[in-house]
Amino acid sequence: MNSILRLWQTTTVRLTALFILIFVLASIGLLAFIAYQSSIVIQQNQIRDIEREIRQLQRTEDRRGIRAVAVSVQALSNRPGPGIYYLGDDVGRMLVGNVSDFPASVLADEGIHSFDYERAHAFSGDDADQSPEGRSGYALVESVLLKSGLRLVVGRDIVERRSFTAIIFQGFFFGVVGIVVFSTLAGGLTAMRVLKRIDGITATSTKIMSGNLSERVSVTRRNDEFDRLATSLNAMLDRIEQLMQGLKEVTDNIAHDLKTPLTRLRNKAEAAAREGVSAEERQKALETTIEESDQLIRTFNALLMIARVEAGTPSGALTNINISEVVSDVADLYAPVAEDAGMILETSVPEGIMLHANRELIGQALVNLVENAIKYAAVPGQETAGITLGLRETDERVIIEVADSGPGIPERDREHVVERFVRLEKSRTEPGSGLGLSLVSAVAQLHKGAFRIEDNGPGVRAIIELSKSA
Amino acid sequence: MKILLIEDDREAANYLIQALDEAGHVTHHAADGETGYAMASGMDYDVLIVDRMLPRRDGLSIVESLRAESDQTPVLILSALGEVDDRVTGLRAGGDDYLTKPYAFTELLARVEVLARRSSPTEAATNFQVGALTLDRLSRKVERDGETILLQPREFRLLEYLMKHAGQVVTRTMLLENVWDYHFDPQTNVIDVHMSRLRGKIDKGHAQPLLHTIRGAGYMIRE
Numbered sequence A: 001m002n003s004i005l006r007l008w009q010t011t012t013v014r015l016t017a018l019f020i021l022i023f024v025l026a027s028i029g030l031l032a033f034i035a036y037q038s039s040i041v042i043q044q045n046q047i048r049d050i051e052r053e054i055r056q057l058q059r060t061e062d063r064r065g066i067r068a069v070a071v072s073v074q075a076l077s078n079r080p081g082p083g084i085y086y087l088g089d090d091v092g093r094m095l096v097g098n099v100s101d102f103p104a105s106v107l108a109d110e111g112i113h114s115f116d117y118e119r120a121h122a123f124s125g126d127d128a129d130q131s132p133e134g135r136s137g138y139a140l141v142e143s144v145l146l147k148s149g150l151r152l153v154v155g156r157d158i159v160e161r162r163s164f165t166a167i168i169f170q171g172f173f174f175g176v177v178g179i180v181v182f183s184t185l186a187g188g189l190t191a192m193r194v195l196k197r198i199d200g201i202t203a204t205s206t207k208i209m210s211g212n213l214s215e216r217v218s219v220t221r222r223n224d225e226f227d228r229l230a231t232s233l234n235a236m237l238d239r240i241e242q243l244m245q246g247l248k249e250v251t252d253n254i255a256h257d258l259k260t261p262l263t264r265l266r267n268k269a270e271a272a273a274r275e276g277v278s279a280e281e282r283q284k285a286l287e288t289t290i291e292e293s294d295q296l297i298r299t300f301n302a303l304l305m306i307a308r309v310e311a312g313t314p315s316g317a318l319t320n321i322n323i324s325e326v327v328s329d330v331a332d333l334y335a336p337v338a339e340d341a342g343m344i345l346e347t348s349v350p351e352g353i354m355l356h357a358n359r360e361l362i363g364q365a366l367v368n369l370v371e372n373a374i375k376y377a378a379v380p381g382q383e384t385a386g387i388t389l390g391l392r393e394t395d396e397r398v399i400i401e402v403a404d405s406g407p408g409i410p411e412r413d414r415e416h417v418v419e420r421f422v423r424l425e426k427s428r429t430e431p432g433s434g435l436g437l438s439l440v441s442a443v444a445q446l447h448k449g450a451f452r453i454e455d456n457g458p459g460v461r462a463i464i465e466l467s468k469s470a
Numbered sequence B: 001m002k003i004l005l006i007e008d009d010r011e012a013a014n015y016l017i018q019a020l021d022e023a024g025h026v027t028h029h030a031a032d033g034e035t036g037y038a039m040a041s042g043m044d045y046d047v048l049i050v051d052r053m054l055p056r057r058d059g060l061s062i063v064e065s066l067r068a069e070s071d072q073t074p075v076l077i078l079s080a081l082g083e084v085d086d087r088v089t090g091l092r093a094g095g096d097d098y099l100t101k102p103y104a105f106t107e108l109l110a111r112v113e114v115l116a117r118r119s120s121p122t123e124a125a126t127n128f129q130v131g132a133l134t135l136d137r138l139s140r141k142v143e144r145d146g147e148t149i150l151l152q153p154r155e156f157r158l159l160e161y162l163m164k165h166a167g168q169v170v171t172r173t174m175l176l177e178n179v180w181d182y183h184f185d186p187q188t189n190v191i192d193v194h195m196s197r198l199r200g201k202i203d204k205g206h207a208q209p210l211l212h213t214i215r216g217a218g219y220m221i222r223e
Helices: A002-008 A011-064 A066-078 A104-108 A159-209 A225-273 A279-311 A323-340 A359-377 A436-446 B010-022 B033-042 B059-068 B084-092 B105-116 B153-164 B172-180 B190-202
Strands: A083-088 A094-097 A111-118 A136-145 A151-157 A319-322 A343-348 A354-357 A385-393 A397-404 A450-455 A460-467 B002-006 B026-030 B047-051 B075-079 B097-100 B127-130 B133-136 B141-144 B147-149 B211-214 B218-221
Touching (some): A011 A066, A011 A136, A011 A159, A066 A083, A066 A094, A104 A111, A104 A136, A104 A151, A159 A225, A225 A279, A279 A436, A319 A323, A323 A343, A323 A354, A323 A385, A323 B190, A354 A359, A359 A436, A359 A460, A436 A450, B002 B010, B002 B033, B010 B105, B047 B105, B059 B075, B075 B084, B075 B105, B097 B105, B105 B172, B127 B153, B133 B153, B153 B172, B153 B190, B153 B218, B172 B218, B190 B211
Parallel strands (some): A343 A385, B002 B026, B002 B047
Antiparallel strands (some): A083 A094, A083 A151, A136 A151, A319 A354, A385 A397, A397 A460, A450 A460, B127 B133, B141 B147, B211 B218
16 A cells, blocks of 8 residues: 555656546547537438438339339338338328338428337347337438328438447547556556666665765666766765765874974973073074964965865856966066076966956965975076976866976876875975865866876976866 | 954953054954944044954944945954955955954054055055155156166065055065965965065165065065
């Protein structure tokens, strides 16, 4: 009972029921129309037949006299079938014919009449059917007065026509029953199939809600709408899992990379608070404490910024900006810094490239890349290490490149450096949060682009690709 | 200078009041939005320091109401929300400057002092002079002791900003914001490098330096 209720609650079954209802109503309308139309046509044909017979009999009277008419009527009367014939005198006595009990009006007035009557015998060929129902007939007749003064009535028993209508309705009835049964079955089966697929998805989501994030909705090879839904759901689940994984990594890394400086900070403060520390030493300890906490604040800000960017900034934060200007500004800002570090910062920036983007975020991402290049690309002893800041555009993308000729990043580490807090071993001693490239990556993704690192042979080529349709 | 501080964190407020007092400013304090708004509209202050999230009345709505009453007292908004769009909302509400928590006191002080002088005539001046150094904003000419100094466009803007606020401390973030229009905290000494270049052009060969580094705070140009 419960499962029937569940089936009834599915859209498929409800739609099927509605469909059946509409179909039955439409069929009734159609069949009624057909029945009405055909009865009119049949009646017209019968009247034409009757009139033709009367004309023939009138011609017979003209050519061969009334006696020949009586013989013809006699012959016609004896033929099996629905024919009704009567030839009588002016006082209403039948001379020849097969039906005599006409209503008085038929024998009095010329023209077409229809009435109930009782047959002398059943004409259906089924002689056993002599019941009153079998013998009651319905007649359509035409009555004329012949030149000789005799009354001629020719007609048809039209019960046959009525049975034709009955056949139509019978066919209609079986048709409707068939459709109802078939549709109910088909609808029910479809609903059950749909329900099964949906139940699969529901079961998966229940498992996921209870904590098993690696569950996935099964995809069949049919590639139907459920498979498309399942594929899209699975993609969403992948993304969620990836985010959760990211969150977990961040938590782990925060524990590691923030606890270390916090411990250092605490130790410094404790050392400064100890007795017997000179005023000068205390002052120095306090200054380092402030420096350390500033660095911590920077790390927190960077983390928050990455989180905000990854969560997706409201589109209002994206405006049409002149990306050429942004790149030139950053180059302008950092050229002296590079020079002081013994490097040359070159630019290859065509003017006037526009992009729907967030200027601050793109600027920050570029600054991170340039700062990285300055920090890591310097090769001791080599005087002319260079950094190139390039910008170019294709039909769909704007590509920003920061390339240096430094020692580069080993291939196995290239994907790795984008992760949060990742700092390659040799840079552990340098100041920095290890979040710079994560932010670059997040900014690129926000602009529907990508960030990757390639070999510059030697050196690093950091590439930000931004989609123009972002 | 008379300052109104609207801040609900008692400890942060006490620290600020004391530090502003040491810097020679009189500071009144309101611990919630309603009181703060009443005080701000009832009395004349040189600068308002308004925390964005306050009990009883939101900081931004205080600023909006004051601006609607055409009260043009400079406002510095303090907030823990530091993203670009938060800053834009804050400035759109009528704030004149926006500082993200946690901040260094020197940063806050420098910004408050610059804000307080905002309405002074130097804002619209076309010529600045510090000692024998002159800057003409229209002809974009810089001279010291009558000798023309050639500056890059960005160096010119840097000097212009410093001279506009001559005698006041300007911090590195203020320079980055006003000269380069970026609102992040530079990790490297990028501003220092630019300042040292500017110093090379302005002060080199002169006995009396005009560009001064203020330790732990920023830079100042003065005689």
